[in-house]
Amino acid sequence: MSEPLLELRGVNKSFGVVHVLHDVDFAVYPGQVTALVGDNGAGKSTLVKIIAGIYGRDNGDYLFEGKPVDINGPRDVAALGVEVVYQDLALCDNLDIVQNMYLGREEIKGGTLDEPTMEARARDTLGSLSVRTVKSVRQSVASLSGGQRQTVAIAKAVLWNSKVVLLDEPTAALGVAQTRQVLDLVRRLADRGLGVVLISHNMGDVFEVADRIVPLYLGRVAADVATKDVTNRQIVELITMGRSGDLGIAENPTTATV
Amino acid sequence: MSVDTSSTAPGGAPEPTNAADRAFARDDVHATTLGGSFQEYLNRVRGGDLGSLPALSGLVVLFVIFSFASEAFTTKLNLANLVTQAGPISVLAMGLVLILLLGEIDLGAGVAGSTGAAVTALLIVDRGWYWLLAALAGLAVGAFIGVVVGLLVARLGIPSFVVTLATFLGLQGVLLVLIGEGGSVRFADDFLRGLAIKTVDPTVGWIAAVVIIALFAALSIRKHRTQVSEGLAHPPFSLVVVRIAALAVVLLGFVAFMNADRSRNPNFPIEGVPRMFVVVVGLLILWTFVLNRTRYGRHLYAVGGNAEAARRAGINVLKIRVTAFVFSTMMAVVSGLLLAANTGKVSPGSGGSNTLLYAVGAAVIGGTSLFGGKGRAIDAVIGGFVIATIINGLGLLNNASWINFVVTGAVLLLAASVDAISRRRRSAAGV
Known part of the structure; x- marks a missing residue:
């Protein structure tokens, strides 16, 4: 296995008296889809927000490409090339696809917006991801389906040469065909060498695209396993009970208080 | 396991894609005729x-x-x-x-x-x-x-x-x-x-109108050329020409109208924009x-x-x-x-x-x-002209001021209703 692109080591996080994350180790490898799974309240969102730089961490290390980095906010994380695609997508309905993909990072030429360059690059990026479902890159985002919007949000990460992409429940609101498109896209991202983190409740999706699965149980990493080595049933047990056979956290750990 | 990401050009456009495989081939056939553009406009209006x-x-x-x-x-x-x-x-x-x-x-x-x-x-x-x-x-x-x-x-x-x-x-x-x-x-x-x-001197008015039209035409045509040469989404050229012609007709017509003498007293001509x-x-x-x-x-x-x-x-x-x-x-x-x-x-x-x-x-x-x-x-x-027309017209009709209030209130409400309805239609049609 190659060097992790992004790694958290021994991260703890509390909100007041509530200890949400316990000594979490989490790694994202290039070219792999790492699925982060867990029940509601297991700490997935908190972990994602720590990676995104929205929350600080109480202790533990944040490493990027093997080197510890200082994270003081989302901008630092974005500067490293880590892009988070949130569940609510955060696209501007009144702008078109190109404008959304370049939002906040518009190309300027001669003091004005360089529309030809932006449009051509946005088109190339979508094309390179083999996105064929969008009629025109000058379509307003309001007219796109859920899957297409997800596609645009993901393509934005590719356009900006992100090295790590975190996808928060990308298929939660999608139909069958759209889920198919998005999962294909997730796979293609990894095949291009990006480190992809997929946060999902849907075991079907996880088993289909993930290379590794990291189940969280009550703020702890229950396991970090290759998808091919486990069964659906084992993952469900890890999510709900923290262990499955010889996998998972030791029985009744003294520190298992939440 | 390692895929070389360094080949990715900064800001996008990674592996070259052949034309047939390009995702947005349909862009190029996107309303190539004037009729098509008009149809598209109708669809947009229908969509709110x-x-x-x-x-x-x-x-x-x-x-x-x-x-x-x-x-x-x-x-x-x-x-x-x-x-x-x-x-x-x-x-x-x-x-x-x-x-x-x-x-x-x-x-x-x-x-x-x-x-x-x-x-x-x-x-x-x-x-x-x-x-x-x-x-x-x-x-x-x-x-x-x-x-x-x-x-x-x-x-x-x-x-x-x-x-x-x-x-x-x-x-x-x-x-x-x-x-x-x-x-x-x-x-x-x-x-x-x-x-x-x-008012503006009539000659200056003519020159300014022609300059504005020429600039608009030059910029529109240049933009269209760039869009065509770079293979970007673009309107048909005929639509560009129609837009320029429309501006020319409106602006030149306006200047011609304003440059004619409108004074009641022939000894004191009022002319110009x-x-x-x-x-x-x-x-x-x-x-x-x-x-x-x-x-x-x-x-x-x-x-x-x-x-x-x-x-x-x-x-x-x-x-x-x-x-x-x-x-x-x-x-x-x-x-x-x-x-x-x-x-x-x-x-x-x-x-x-x-x-x-x-x-x-x-x-x-x-x-x-x-x-x-x-x-x-x-x-x-444009909206300002609508409101001014209402004020001006009602003023000429010598109506009591209560009518002014009622009509202005009604117009505002009507405009807000049009906005709300078109917004609902937009979200339904997703335009």
């Missing part, structure tokens, strides 16, 4: 994206009604007067578009504009300041009011409705203090007053450029469309909100100056009562959404 259609059709209807109802309406003198009447409303509405784009409202803009105009007038009358310096001082007052309102809205999070209702009331008090109860300040500076009562119209066109070009071609304009739309998305994209939402109020209030001061030029004075009641609602009505009739994220400078100008 009305643009300035309600305003233009309203303008036609109003012209037909008033020209039958009053003989005086269609006289050249009155139509030129209408243009001057529309000026302050259009300028105030253009400023309001910035606020409306963010989904906010500024009820105090009219009064704030007159406060700035009062400062300008007082500096000229009492202190003998040169008009330009006095006008800049008035604009500075507007900018200051804008900063205060913007910070209260954006930083403190008070609804803009409440903050600007407070400035609406408070600044009327300030106007009373500045001008004095029952008094008024003369607004007689040669240049500033001339904006309303003087009203100067106020030049101000309106100048500001229209400025704001169209800012909104469409600059990063600031793009960010205004983004914040209005989805403030959270804009924030995550790294846009300083607070800064956008505050500056929108600053620019809007400065536009209100320009509008206040034009209004003062029109009436020849600033009085404590200037910019109060329904001035602001006229402007909101103008912006919304023109196609600016009260829900934010949608609107153009041209909408405000």
Whole structure:
């Protein structure tokens, strides 16, 4: 296995008296889809927000490409090339696809917006991801389906040469065909060498695209396993009970208080 | 396991894709004919994206009604007067578009504009300041009011409705203090007053019109060429030509109409485009450029469309909100100056009562959404003409003032309904 692109080591996080994350180790490898799974309240969102730089961490290390980095906010994380695609997508309905993909990072030429360059690059990026479902890159985002919007949000990460992409429940609101498109896209991202983190409740999706699965149980990493080595049933047990056979956290750990 | 990411060119466009495999091949066949473009426009209108259609059709209807109802309406003198009447409303509405784009409202803009105009007038009358310096001082007052309102809205999070209702009331008090109860300040500076009562030399008017058309044509054709040569989405060339021709017809027709003598007294000819119209066109070009071609304009739309998305994209939402109020209030001061030029004075009641609602009505009739994220400078100008036509026409009919209030209220409500309905249709059709 190659060097992790992004790694958290021994991260703890509390909100007041509530200890949400316990000594979490989490790694994202290039070219792999790492699925982060867990029940509601297991700490997935908190972990994602720590990676995104929205929350600080109480202790533990944040490493990027093997080197510890200082994270003081989302901008630092974005500067490293880590892009988070949130569940609510955060696209501007009144702008078109190109404008959304370049939002906040518009190309300027001669003091004005360089529309030809932006449009051509946005088109190339979508094309390179083999996105064929969008009629025109000058379509307003309001007219796109859920899957297409997800596609645009993901393509934005590719356009900006992100090295790590975190996808928060990308298929939660999608139909069958759209889920198919998005999962294909997730796979293609990894095949291009990006480190992809997929946060999902849907075991079907996880088993289909993930290379590794990291189940969280009550703020702890229950396991970090290759998808091919486990069964659906084992993952469900890890999510709900923290262990499955010889996998998972030791029985009744003294520190298992939440 | 390792895939070489270094081959990815900065900012996108990784592996080359062959043309057949390109995702957006359909872009190129995207409305290549004039008929196709027209069909697309119809589809957009059906989907609720009305643009300035309600305003233009309203303008036609109003012209037909008033020209039958009053003989005086269609006289050249009155139509030129209408243009001057529309000026302050259009300028105030253009400023309001910035606020409306963010989904906010500024009820105090009219009064704030007159406060700035009062400062300008007082500096000229009492202190003998040169008009330009006095006008800049008035604009500075507007900018200051804008900063205060913007910070209260954006930083403190008070609804803009409440903050600007407070400035609406408070600044009327300030106007009373500045001008004095029952008094008024003369607004007689040669240049500033001339904006309303003087005209542009007919020859200059022709030259300016031709220059504007030539520039528009050159820019449109250049843009179209770039789009075609780079294989980008583009309208058919015939549509570009139609647009240029439409602008030429409207502008040249307008100049020809205005350059004809419209005086009742043959010894004192009045001819030429009203100067106020030049101000309106100048500001229209400025704001169209800012909104469409600059990063600031793009960010205004983004914040209005989805403030959270804009924030995550790294846009300083607070800064956008505050500056929108600053620019809007400065536009209100320009509008206040034009209004003062029109009436020849600033009085404590200037910019109060329904001035602001006229402007909101103008912006919304023109196609600016009260829900934010949608609107153009041209909408405000067209809407301003609609409102001015109503005021002008009703004035000629010698109707009691109650009708004015009722009609203005009804028009505002109608415009807001059109906005709400078109918004629902848009979200249903997803355009």
